[in-house]
Amino acid sequence: MPRRRSNWDRAAGRLNVGLTRFGRRFRRAWRPPRRLSFTREGKYFVGITIGVGFAAINTGNNLLYLLLGMMLSLIIASGIMSELSLRDLTVTRQPPGRIHARRPFLMGIGLSNGKKRLPSFSVEVEDLVGERPLDKKCYFLKLPAGRLQHTSYRHTFPRRGRYTYSGFRLSTKFPFALFRKSRLVELTTEVIVFPQLAQLGHAAAPRARVVGIEAQGRKGRQGDFHGLREFRDGDDPRDIHWRSTAKAGRTLVREHEEEAARRVTVYLDNALPDGAACPDELAKEGLERAISLAASLAADYLERGYAVRVITRGDAIPSWLQGAPQLVRLLRTLALLPTVAPDVPFPAVADGSAEPILVVRKGGPRAAFARVLEA
């Protein structure tokens, strides 16, 4: 019985997804090319136009008909001029290199006018995330014919993750501010919002005691030979072991003793009571803080020359990361880190030379194998 219900559920779910997709496609296909909405002045203007029309019909005064004609013509002219303003515009988006949750960033917007002679006036550009416009707008007062102008808007994403910009909404109230005419421009851009990085401060950093070696602040190329590992971005090319590389067919580099000793393993508990379906907002918020703390720790260690790896539940053992350029890779992994159920275990780790750190959310389960940090 339960199995049958689950099939039904699945079928209903699939139908739901299918219908949603169809609805989206239908809306996109039948979306009017332009959208028109009244401004406050526009509402008054139309009201007055109707009033003048009524007065003209009632009195038969032809000059009132003439006024009515003028007002209707102004509405038509407004439609044509706003259309000319919005036509042949191309928008581009220049996201910054790194975007962190809860940290404002500047998104660059470029608008170019492809018209040969006519400038575009008073154009507003709104970025669409999903189908919704952001609350920030970019305003272009005058865009001469054939020119490109850049501006930017400031925005903050509240959470890490993958965000998809679907396009832009170009709108204008030009020329008389009676109507706001808008059109949608599709331009998909995907951005990964990294976890928030907090300032930890050296005094509070727990790494020295945990790892047992105080930071030297220098690169570990001078230590004894420890072994070979694969080349990673940011490695010093002088460390490439050419003979082994030639033999193995992939680039291998030497690892030194000192480097091996300066390693930190951070365990991040990414479990929530019901996994992704956890309804507890507080717990979710706690996990986000934990991810942010883990990312901040990792960033701090990487900056200080440590090799770092962040181990999460349900994941394979990641390789060691070293050097600042590796931070982006780590942040990207953490930005997209899924939430799992508590029964998913951490992967078994062979290397237990240094005491690892376990970052857990507040009130989350603790473990004895590591020093626990609560976010």
Added chain:
Amino acid sequence: MRFSAIHKATSYLMVLAAFATLALSHELSPPVVIGTFVIALGSYFFEPARHAVLRARGWSTTWNALTLAVFAWTLLEAIRGELLSSGVRFLCFLLVNKLWNRKSSRDYLQAYVVSFLMLVAGAALNNDLAYAGCFLAYVVFATWTLTLFHLRREMEENYLIKHSDDGAERVEVERILNSRRIVGWSFLGATSLVSIGVFICAALTFFLIPRFGFGFFATHSRRGGLTVGFSDRVDLDAYGRVKDNPQVIMRIEFPTGTPPEQPLHLRGVAFDRYEHGRWSRTISDNAQLRSWSGYTFVGHAAIERLSGARVRALLDHAVEQRIYLDPLDTSVLFGAATAIAYQMPQNAVGGPAPVALVTHGSDEPYAMERRYSRNFTTDLVERKNGLRYTVFSDLSGPDPRTLAAAEDVDIDEELAPYIAVPHDLPPRIAELARSITAKKSGPWQKAEAIRDYLQRYKYTLDLKRDERYEPLEDFLFVQRAGHCEYFASAMAVMLRTVGVPTRSVNGFYGGEWNSFGHYLAVRQGDAHSWVEIYIGGHWVTVDPTPPGAAVPVGGAWTTLRQMLDNIELAWFKYVIEYDLGKQVEIARSVGRWAQFASKRDALDRLVRRHAVQVGGGVALIFGAWMLLAAWRRRRVPQVRLRRGAEALSAFHRAVRALERRGFTRTPGETGRELATRVRAASDPGADSFGQLVDLYYAARFGAIPVAAGDLERLAQEVIRAPKLEQHRARAA
């Protein structure tokens, strides 16, 4: 041009155009018009940003208190019944208030709203062609102003806040508003094109909106200043100098489109009683009027039995005149003597005609407007504010032989008033009449004799008057000169003394044929008086006034005046008086055109029929195209420089030449600085080098095309200039 300056200028032009519609409506008194204009215009020179007084709290408080006071006053006046005029004055005050308190874009917006209300009020108060001009100006200025206003407000809203880490920061809006790069002449030109589009579209909408004037609360009528030149009273001593007044008060169209063979006597009011130089009406019995299928018959036709055939016969022989009458200080309907029938505008949606005809004593009908009062009864009030109607007149007149053979009529009770002369009329007038008509028999011969006698008198408008004599006595025996009213009065009274019933008639005579619009324009100056004599049961027109000095006709001024008058008539015909009937007429003619165009050989026939016009049109378009092409060629220079490469080369060669002469360019020294140094040293190539630097800057940094020939010439002048010492030696 600074953005804020353009915006301010266009805003003022827009509100002044709206104010002009009211100022020209005669509804406002001249002090109000002049006061509003001067105070409103004065505010242009006082910018709230520069004058602290205008920003002070007390300033706006005072204005608010004033507004309340004026509003209360307006309300009181409105209660007293002067709703329209007091409302219009209040609008003027509001406009002045807003113009002196324009601190933000909101104040500008309110001024625009007031200007629009003025335009609406002007539509109700001003029907003249002047409204058309003001309206056209308003459309152009409003398109500019509203566009600039929108940009200004967007600037104020969008550039007020700047991104910064610690929140919002105000930026200098003033600086952006003072920018010269946002709009220029090209912007205004392009916006003017838009306003032309708006105007054309407004005209189309105007003509296409169906006209179903229901008139629930008001009736449609023209307004405007009443013309007072024509009078339905005659006072010989008080005759104004209307002869010089060129104002057109009536336009007459004939179905044939050709002018009448003889100048017309356009009859207005007839008078029966003369006393001490004054004519008046004493007969109160209404002459009969007869309605027949939309026509109102007067005179003999109103008395006889009418049938379809008889009506047709009457109208077929009559001359049809379509008359467009301007607002006049009388409601009498004019028409060429002798009028048979009148046709008044009908109600487009059925029901009784909005204008009815009545008579007061004589044959002339008066236009009365039906007004619906609150208790659903109809009142008839005199219609003085302009009218369009058709009149049919019999211009043939009685047969001359019948006239000559006519005998004196018996004076019955009905004719008695037309024979009466004042008891104190100087006897020598009657003696003179008797002596002139001594050997004549019958009314016509007597009339001819007196008319011929009066021809010896001089026609003049420069009247001299001896108060010791009765006016007619003064005219006939002392001055022996006068204007038409003296001639007509003298003849009428003299004929009465010899037993011929007469009446004096006021109206218009002649008129000017407008060859552009093919109609007769009757001016104030055409006002005239003549006499009607009762002969054989008919009133016959006799004009004793000798012809005055010929008015020069022709010339550019007359042509221009006729063109303007034609436009004015078109304005009244197709805008002010436009109705459902005209709409149907236009639709039919469009239908005919469509039918014509759908035929296969339509183009051929058009070309054949209108070869000259079509050829001229094609030539005009071709010429315009050629002119445009020539203008474009002139604008695009022969040599277009790419990134100023040639300019750079010429500049470098000139700099090297200067180096050879000792002016080494120091690192960081700009071309202009070098030119200044060279000029200070009075080098002979300094001027050429200065000009070269200017061209070089324009070509290289200003992206302005510069002719390569100029560059080369200037560079050569610098290179070939003699050395300073040689130059001085040569000069010495």
